[in-house]
Amino acid sequence: xxxxxxxxxxxxxxxxxxxxxxxxxxxxxxxxxxxxxxxxxxxxxxxxxxxxxxxxxxxxxxxxxxxxxxxxxxxxxxxxxxxxxxxxxxxxxxxxxxxxxxxxxxxxxxxxxxxxxxxxxxxxxxxxxxxxxxxxxxxxxxxxxxxxxxxxxxxxxxxxxxxxxxxxxxxxxxxxxxxxxxxxxxxxxxxxxxxxxx
Amino acid sequence: xxxxxxxxxxxxxxxxxxxxxxxxxxxxxxxxxxxxxxxxxxxxxxxxxxxxxxxxxxxxxxxxxxxxxxxxxxxxxxxxxxxxxxxxxxxxxxxxxxxxxxxxxxxxxxxxxxxxxxxxxxxxxxxxxxxxxxxxxxxxxxxxxxxxxxxxxxxxxxxxxxxxxxxxxxx
Numbered sequence: 332x333x334x335x336x337x338x339x340x341x342x343x344x345x346x347x348x349x350x351x352x353x354x355x356x357x358x359x360x361x362x363x364x365x366x367x368x369x370x371x372x373x374x375x376x377x378x379x380x381x382x383x384x385x386x387x388x389x390x391x392x393x394x395x396x397x398x399x400x401x402x403x404x405x406x407x408x409x410x411x412x413x414x415x416x417x418x419x420x421x422x423x424x425x426x427x428x429x430x431x432x433x434x435x436x437x438x439x440x441x442x443x444x445x446x447x448x449x450x451x452x453x454x455x456x457x458x459x460x461x462x463x464x465x466x467x468x469x470x471x472x473x474x475x476x477x478x479x480x481x482x483x484x485x486x487x488x489x490x491x492x493x494x495x496x497x498x499x500x501x502x503x504x505x506x507x508x509x510x511x512x513x514x515x516x517x518x519x520x521x522x523x524x525x526x527x528x529x
Numbered sequence: 530x531x532x533x534x535x536x537x538x539x540x541x542x543x544x545x546x547x548x549x550x551x552x553x554x555x556x557x558x559x560x561x562x563x564x565x566x567x568x569x570x571x572x573x574x575x576x577x578x579x580x581x582x583x584x585x586x587x588x589x590x591x592x593x594x595x596x597x598x599x600x601x602x603x604x605x606x607x608x609x610x611x612x613x614x615x616x617x618x619x620x621x622x623x624x625x626x627x628x629x630x631x632x633x634x635x636x637x638x639x640x641x642x643x644x645x646x647x648x649x650x651x652x653x654x655x656x657x658x659x660x661x662x663x664x665x666x667x668x669x670x671x672x673x674x675x676x677x678x679x680x681x682x683x684x685x686x687x688x689x690x691x692x693x694x695x696x697x698x699x700x
Contacts, residue, residue, distance in 0.1 A: 351654050352667050386671040389571045394675065397564035404558065425650030477688040478597050482696035495554045495693070502689030503561055506682045513645050513678035517652040518670075 333438045338451035341427055343434040343444070347522035348515065354382035364388045371395035383518055398511070401503040408493070408500035411440035412466055416501050418447060419470040420508035422454050428521040429512050465491030466501060473505045537566050539683070542600040543690045551694045565686065572676050579669035580676075583614050584635065588642050588673065589680050591622045595646045598684035600691075637663035638673060645677045 336343045355364060357376060367388040368375040372395070375381035384391045402413055414437040421429035434447045446467075449457035454471060458464030465488050473480050488498050539545075539562075545552040556562055575582050590605040602623070609619050621629045622639065630636045637659055644652040660670045 351657050352661065352670060384671060384675070386668040387577070387675065389574070389577075390568065390672065390675045393564050393568040393571050394679075397561055397568060400558065400560035400564060404560070407558075473685050473689060477685045478599075480688045480692045482692055482699055485692045485696045489696075495550065496557060498693065499554050499558065499689075502686060502693075503558065506685035506689065509681035509685050510678040513649050513652075513681055514674060516649045517645055517657060518674055520654070 333435070333444060336434070336444065336448060336451060338448065341422060341430050341434075341451040343431055343438065343447065344524060345435070346428055346431050346524070348378075348380055348428050348519055349522055350379040350383040350519040352383065352518070354379050355385050357382075360385070361388075367392045367395070379519060380515070384514070394510070398507055401500070401507045406496070408497040408504075409440075411437055412463075412497075413500060413504040414440060415446060415450075415463065415466055416470045416504040417508045417511075419450055419454055419457070419467050420474045420505050421512055422450050423471055423474045424508075424512040424516065426512040426516050428515050429508065431521075433508075462491045462493070465493070469501060470505050473502065474509065537562065538569055538604070539565060539687055539690065542604060542687055543694060545690065545694065549694060550697050551690060554693070555690060565683070568679050569683070572672070572679055577672065579666060580638075580672050583609065583612055584638060585672070585676055586612065586614065587618065587622050587635065588638060588676055590619070591625075591639050591642050592646050592677055592680040593684060594623055594625060595643065596681075596684045598687065600687060601680070601684055634663050634665075638665075641673065642677050645674070646681065 333343065360368070364385045368381055368385055371381055371391060372378065381391070384394075402417070403410070414433045417433040418430055418437055421433060430451070437447055438444045445459050446457060446463055449459070450467065454467065458467045469484060469488055472484055485498060488501070493501070540552065545555065547553075571577070573582060573585055586605055586609045590602065590609065593602040593605055606619060606623060610616070618630065621627075627636060627639055627643070630639060641652070641656060641660060644656055657670070660673065661667070665673070
């Protein structure tokens with residue numbers, strides 16, 4: 332179910348990430364910074380990404396609340412489909428790191444990797460079912476041309492069987508990855524396991 | 530046009546009121562609603578050190594101009610005018626005329642904004658390191674990156690909700 336994928340520079344491998352500027356040291360972090368790290372992510376204290384963003388703790392705190400509520404809240408769109416939306420956005424924006432993380436999560440939740448192989452190969456035609464294709468199409472449109480999304484874009488999702496709460500969850504998932512990709516792409520770079528040892 | 534009762538920027542710009550189905554759907558995810566507004570409040574907090582509120586608003590305005598996102602463009606331009614910002618600079622930013630911006634610091638900040646909004650994969654290490662070279666501290670760089678990334682989120686949220694509301698009204 333989770334065979335290695337390496338297509339057009341995108342992978343489902345577990346990657347590292349390093350910041351290009353100085354991160355906050357745990358030795359000198361303020362109590363507020365420590366609290367925000369603890370509520371942001373289980374591994375935030377050993378992650379360059381969180382240790383960099385915690386230079387501005389209140390902003391990170393709000394971002395983490397939004398991110399976690401969008402990706403993990405119960406009900407609404409199945410979590411695997413939120414991860415599919417996140418992976419499509421990351422593929423379109425060229426964020427190899429985000430794509431690897433969320434491809435893995437999709438595979439774990441959906442117990443298949445067919446859609447991921449398609450998204451990495453050619454996102455514009457990806458999706459193994461009409462519902463998946465509708466999710467992928469909308470994710471691309473809202474990422475690439477937000478000004479052109481209209482009532483018809485929403486109708487297509489409804490025609491594919493999505494309810495309004497599910498559509499809202501998809502909009503949130505796509506939008507939050509416009510945010511996440513821009514941080515991951517622009518503040519540091521992925522570390523590839525095979526290159527690490529060389 | 531500012532509705533004093535409505536302190537939620539996204540609801541106000543989409544024109545969502547409690548009677549709307551789209552409003553009700555959105556507010557079922559109340560944590561996201563609160564953290565979206567909380568992020569905006571945090572990013573434009575006047576007590577935040579570093580980038581001035583005016584600099585932050587120029588960045589938000591420019592990001593919306595480039596997207597394009599008309600409602601948010603108008604919103605951020607109006608906030609700049611209310612703050613008494615230089616109308617000539619507002620015009621330059623609105624027209625995308627970066628070459629006319631005299632301040633090297635603001636020029637560097639807006640150039641970074643341009644790359645992150647239009648082609649984020651092009652914003653490499655060199656693009657980031659231009660910011661400390663222009664005198665920005667690391668916490669200022671974090672504020673700037675979070676701000677540009679947040680506006681990228683906000684414009685898509687507004688666009689998606691506007692489309693949901695448009696479908697609701699056409700039904």
